[in-house]
Amino acid sequence: MKLYYYPGACSLSPHIVAREAGVTLELEKVDIKTKRTESGADFLQINPKGSVPALQLDNGELLTEGPAIVQYLADLNPESGLAPANGTxxxxxxxxxxxxxxxxxxxxxxxxxxxxxxxxxxxxxxxxxxxxxxxxxxxxxxxxxxxxxxxxxxxxxxxxxxxxxxxxxxxxxxxxxxxxxxxxxxxxxxxxxxxxxxxxxx
The missing domain is CATH 1.20.1050.10 (Glutathione S-transferase Yfyf (Class Pi); Chain A, domain 2)
Incomplete structure (x- = not known):
């Protein structure tokens, strides 16, 4: 999985959650002004919303919006206690x-x-x-x-x-x-x- 982030922005939240959960992420920095990624890609082609965080899943899907991403990451390791069980x-x-x-x-x-x-x-x-x-x-x-x-x-x-x-x-x-x-x-x-x-x- 790859997390598109900007240092200190709201993308720091899922970055922290991933590390707390023991989930390994590839990181790619995004220039918020130019909408270019660290590797030179057009971020708007990756995430038309143009904002971080964006999480590229292993199956190629893109998950956006911090509150959704942190719950997804927390659920990858329920034992971490980062998110209570669904339905509770x-x-x-x-x-x-x-x-x-x-x-x-x-x-x-x-x-x-x-x-x-x-x-x-x-x-x-x-x-x-x-x-x-x-x-x-x-x-x-x-x-x-x-x-x-x-x-x-x-x-x-x-x-x-x-x-x-x-x-x-x-x-x-x-x-x-x-x-x-x-x-x-x-x-x-x-x-x-x-x-x-x-x-x-x-």
Missing amino acids: LARYRLQELLGFINSELHKGYSPLFNPATPEAVRAERKEALHKHYSLLEQRLAEQPWLLGDEFSAADAYLFTVTNWAGHVGLDLSRFSAIAAFQQRVVTRAPVQAAMKAEGLIA
């Missing part, structure tokens, strides 16, 4: 969290990366993100991981998007449980390996 309430809780991170956090950051976004919109987005982080702060003040005592695919996704805060001037200093969570995640060996492979840390 716990699995729906995972999907609930992935949906929340995807729609409220991930997309909330998007306008902040655009230099053309008006300051009023930036302020509104930051206020909304603070409200969403307040909910997660409460949860993580009571338990180490989003689903409880076990690291899951949702934790990889939250860690990835929260890493963007410093790049867009979002002050999260009031959220001590979020800060402790980020530190717990970054010290995990598979997370370190993924970040090193993407050139994010030495």
Whole structure:
């Protein structure tokens, strides 16, 4: 399998999940601006959506959208505990969290990366993100991981998007449980390996 990624983008989440699950992936970096892959291919011919992550399966099919990809990878190794069993309430809780991170956090950051976004919109987005982080702060003040005592695919996704805060001037200093969570995640060996492979840390 091949993961098309951009360093530090939302594609870091499935990269982390794969390493946590012990799933070997081939990596190919994508230039988000030119839509060319590291090998020179036209990424739009591979994924017409033009966005990462995209996972090329061994049978040639392409799977897109981070929440779908992380569940697929987690299910390749159920013993990893990264995703509860299909059909259980716990699995729906995972999907609930992935949906929340995807729609409220991930997309909330998007306008902040655009230099053309008006300051009023930036302020509104930051206020909304603070409200969403307040909910997660409460949860993580009571338990180490989003689903409880076990690291899951949702934790990889939250860690990835929260890493963007410093790049867009979002002050999260009031959220001590979020800060402790980020530190717990970054010290995990598979997370370190993924970040090193993407050139994010030495």
